[in-house]
Amino acid sequence: MFDSITPQPNARSGSGGAFWAVIPAGGAGTRLWPLSRATRPKFLLPLFGNRSLLQQTFDRLLPLADADHILVVCGPAHAAAIARQLPDLPAANIVVEPSPNGTGPALALATALIARDDPRAIVGSFAADHDVTDRDAFAAAVRTAIAVARKGELVTVGLTPTRPETGYGYIERTDQIVLTSGHGTAYRAARFIEKPDRAHAEQYLEAGTFLWNAAMFAWRVDALLGELERQQPELLAGVRRIADAWDRPQREIVTTSVWPTLPNVTIDIGVMEGARALAVIPAEMGWSDVGDWNGLGELIEQDGLGNSVRGDLLRIDTTNSVIWSETGRMVAMVGLDNIIVVDTEDALLIIDRGKSQDVRKVVDQLKATMRGELS
Amino acid sequence: MFDSITPQPNARSGSGGAFWAVIPAGGAGTRLWPLSRATRPKFLLPLFGNRSLLQQTFDRLLPLADADHILVVCGPAHAAAIARQLPDLPAANIVVEPSPNGTGPALALATALIARDDPRAIVGSFAADHDVTDRDAFAAAVRTAIAVARKGELVTVGLTPTRPETGYGYIERTDQIVLTSGHGTAYRAARFIEKPDRAHAEQYLEAGTFLWNAAMFAWRVDALLGELERQQPELLAGVRRIADAWDRPQREIVTTSVWPTLPNVTIDIGVMEGARALAVIPAEMGWSDVGDWNGLGELIEQDGLGNSVRGDLLRIDTTNSVIWSETGRMVAMVGLDNIIVVDTEDALLIIDRGKSQDVRKVVDQLKATMRGELS
Numbered sequence: 001m002f003d004s005i006t007p008q009p010n011a012r013s014g015s016g017g018a019f020w021a022v023i024p025a026g027g028a029g030t031r032l033w034p035l036s037r038a039t040r041p042k043f044l045l046p047l048f049g050n051r052s053l054l055q056q057t058f059d060r061l062l063p064l065a066d067a068d069h070i071l072v073v074c075g076p077a078h079a080a081a082i083a084r085q086l087p088d089l090p091a092a093n094i095v096v097e098p099s100p101n102g103t104g105p106a107l108a109l110a111t112a113l114i115a116r117d118d119p120r121a122i123v124g125s126f127a128a129d130h131d132v133t134d135r136d137a138f139a140a141a142v143r144t145a146i147a148v149a150r151k152g153e154l155v156t157v158g159l160t161p162t163r164p165e166t167g168y169g170y171i172e173r174t175d176q177i178v179l180t181s182g183h184g185t186a187y188r189a190a191r192f193i194e195k196p197d198r199a200h201a202e203q204y205l206e207a208g209t210f211l212w213n214a215a216m217f218a219w220r221v222d223a224l225l226g227e228l229e230r231q232q233p234e235l236l237a238g239v240r241r242i243a244d245a246w247d248r249p250q251r252e253i254v255t256t257s258v259w260p261t262l263p264n265v266t267i268d269i270g271v272m273e274g275a276r277a278l279a280v281i282p283a284e285m286g287w288s289d290v291g292d293w294n295g296l297g298e299l300i301e302q303d304g305l306g307n308s309v310r311g312d313l314l315r316i317d318t319t320n321s322v323i324w325s326e327t328g329r330m331v332a333m334v335g336l337d338n339i340i341v342v343d344t345e346d347a348l349l350i351i352d353r354g355k356s357q358d359v360r361k362v363v364d365q366l367k368a369t370m371r372g373e374l375s
Numbered sequence: 376m377f378d379s380i381t382p383q384p385n386a387r388s389g390s391g392g393a394f395w396a397v398i399p400a401g402g403a404g405t406r407l408w409p410l411s412r413a414t415r416p417k418f419l420l421p422l423f424g425n426r427s428l429l430q431q432t433f434d435r436l437l438p439l440a441d442a443d444h445i446l447v448v449c450g451p452a453h454a455a456a457i458a459r460q461l462p463d464l465p466a467a468n469i470v471v472e473p474s475p476n477g478t479g480p481a482l483a484l485a486t487a488l489i490a491r492d493d494p495r496a497i498v499g500s501f502a503a504d505h506d507v508t509d510r511d512a513f514a515a516a517v518r519t520a521i522a523v524a525r526k527g528e529l530v531t532v533g534l535t536p537t538r539p540e541t542g543y544g545y546i547e548r549t550d551q552i553v554l555t556s557g558h559g560t561a562y563r564a565a566r567f568i569e570k571p572d573r574a575h576a577e578q579y580l581e582a583g584t585f586l587w588n589a590a591m592f593a594w595r596v597d598a599l600l601g602e603l604e605r606q607q608p609e610l611l612a613g614v615r616r617i618a619d620a621w622d623r624p625q626r627e628i629v630t631t632s633v634w635p636t637l638p639n640v641t642i643d644i645g646v647m648e649g650a651r652a653l654a655v656i657p658a659e660m661g662w663s664d665v666g667d668w669n670g671l672g673e674l675i676e677q678d679g680l681g682n683s684v685r686g687d688l689l690r691i692d693t694t695n696s697v698i699w700s701e702t703g704r705m706v707a708m709v710g711l712d713n714i715i716v717v718d719t720e721d722a723l724l725i726i727d728r729g730k731s732q733d734v735r736k737v738v739d740q741l742k743a744t745m746r747g748e749l750s
Contacts, residue, residue, distance in 0.1 A: 034707070160417075197610075314737055314740060317733070323676075325723075329720070329721055329723055330721065331722075332409070332722065332737045334730050334737060335580075335726055335730035339722075339725065341725055346704055346705065347705045350706070350707070351708070351709040351711070352711055355692070361691050362689060366689070
């Protein structure tokens with residue numbers, strides 16, 4: 001596995017260490033049930049075109065990192081499917097975490113593994129299940145993030161808000177950071193803000209100094225490990241033990257015993273928020289977290305009446321609805337507004353569009369009633 | 376076929392001719408699409424329990440008429456399915472009309488066929504696709520209708536309204552008709568009224584002298600033929616030509632040439648409305664025409680929140696809805712009120728419950744867009 005990688009001087013490393021892209025692929029994407037399932041998480045689904053969100057994330061990174069410098073961190077249930085979807089990714093670059101433990105341990109472990117060979121490497125982290133329509137803008141923003149990370153800053157790429165969204169966290173920026181000409185624009189990041197209420201979201205939009213937190217980060221490995229030592233010493237000690245054992249026969253026994261003892265923290269709150277030097281790169285790249293059916297509806301083409309349709313729809317007096325059919329059956333809708341219909345082989349969801357977050361309740365109820373096979 | 380019947384003196388004939396029950400089985404029941412289809416009309420569907428509406432109609436008539444005194448009039452496409460569903464019905468008692476032509480020609484032909492052997496027979500007509508929950512009340516009302524029909528009256532059974540329904544026609548009754556004790560209650564019928572607006576429907580309900588027209592009729596065959604001679608001489612001449620040829624090799628050639636020339640009228644408007652002696656029997660028998668999904672929802676059991684459910688429903692914040700699934704798939708509904716969902720193997724309908732009549736528009740559109748296979 002990972003131990004078989006012999007990092008080559010990366011052609012794209014520029015000055016200093018090579019750039020490594022890490023893709024944490026946890027999370028089932030519960031709010032896209034019944035399309036997403038525990039066994040078929042959102043990142044494995046081809047929501048747009050023929051390639052899954054994970055494959056598109058991988059494709060998006062190839063101009064920035066060779067395939068052998070991309071790591072995917074995932075749960076045991078998904079390693080095989082990921083290997084199939086990404087045939088160009090070396091098998092050893094699929095890092096399996098024994099159990100879900102938040103992005104903190106996943107990214108700390110990936111960073112510690114990379115650090116063994118290249119303590120000056122730059123690591124970028126990119127969610128496996130987000131959508132980006134402007135790949136050039138993405139690449140430009142990441143290159144700026146890499147340039148700033150080389151200085152030892154922890155860096156986040158923040159998206160310029162286009163609406164007073166209450167479903168995302170925000171990052172407040174302050175002073176601009178002076179960069180070499182041609183490297184883009186960066187700011188000091190003042191704070192991370194959890195999902196706000198509507199009034200605050202409108203205020204942030206108007207202020208112009210707040211950016212959406214897309215969980216898109218970059219750091220030099222020694223900088224992150226330094227922050228871990230200061231803020232999360234237990235986490236660092238744990239991932240170091242695992243990283244030390246990674247190339248040895250004890251890997252499995254050490255990993256399975258240490259992993260569950262690590263603090264379950266996200267990288268945002270556990271490390272970035274308290275970092276001494278935190279920068280943010282503002283970007284516009286047609287980004288979405290494809291969080292729920294309402295959001296997905298906005299990303300796919302619409303008819304003249306606000307309906308987003310994948311499948312065979314016969315529509316009478318129906319507006320502003322989302323129809324997603326996987327079955328090939330005809331869907332007839334009459335006299336409806338703002339309704340989401342998701343039609344799969346074994347489950348059918350119909351939900352008011354304003355309640356699209358409540359899909360979680362369906363999955364919770366399926367689990368609670370021992371119908372986990374559908375969750 | 377019918378020519379092989381040798382009518383026996385019917386044990387149930389009482390004084391005068393035997394009682395024959397005719398079941399016109401036309402009409403696809405378009406408003407129950409996608410459950411009903413052109414090839415799978417409403418009367419063939421087992422909507423309640425294991426037996427189809429047609430089978431239940433047949434069962435309901437057996438206390439009144441032997442199986443060989445029951446005729447079903449249907450289109451060519453449905454004869455075989457009817458024969459399968461009613462194994463006790465003699466094959467010759469399935470009268471196939473070459474094309475749909477309204478209830479007038481269908482019932483005139485059935486009456487003319489019965490009249491050949493028994494000009495004093497009593498004929499009752501009963502829709503193939505209605506629901507009746509109180510079979511004893513049904514039988515009692517029909518017995519009263521038969522008794523009145525024996526006097527030479529044209530008779531209709533009218534249902535006591537339970538709500539100001541705008542989806543049904545009404546019959547206004549006037550003076551009571553004196554019957555021998557134990558024969559029930561009958562009135563003179565003043566007029567047939569087409570589906571009224573809400574204000575009129577409320578007025579009819581309050582007046583107490585208006586009954587729902589359930590297209591449930593009885594007559595002595597000579598009385599109907601006499602009214603046809605007076606009001607519909609062309610229709611009578613045509614069905615007589617067909618009836619005369621029925622037992623001969625020319626049956627098919629005569630039927631297919633004459634049938635399309637017959638006036639397309641309903642028995643209500645074409646004959647009953649203008650009859651010289653028209654009676655109405657008021658009845659309460661838990662009757663419904665099962666006209667659309669809204670009505671069907673009212674007929675099946677409901678949960679405590681007004682939802683009528685056939686199938687596997689996971690319900691969150693969902694009220695007053697109708698869920699009918701034929702597929703075994705789980706249906707999850709979230710945050711909905713007053714929605715109808717009908718899930719079949721090849722088509723899915725979702726419609727606002729207040730628009731349930733508009734299902735017709737779906738079927739019209741399917742036909743118009745050359746997708747008749749789904750209509």
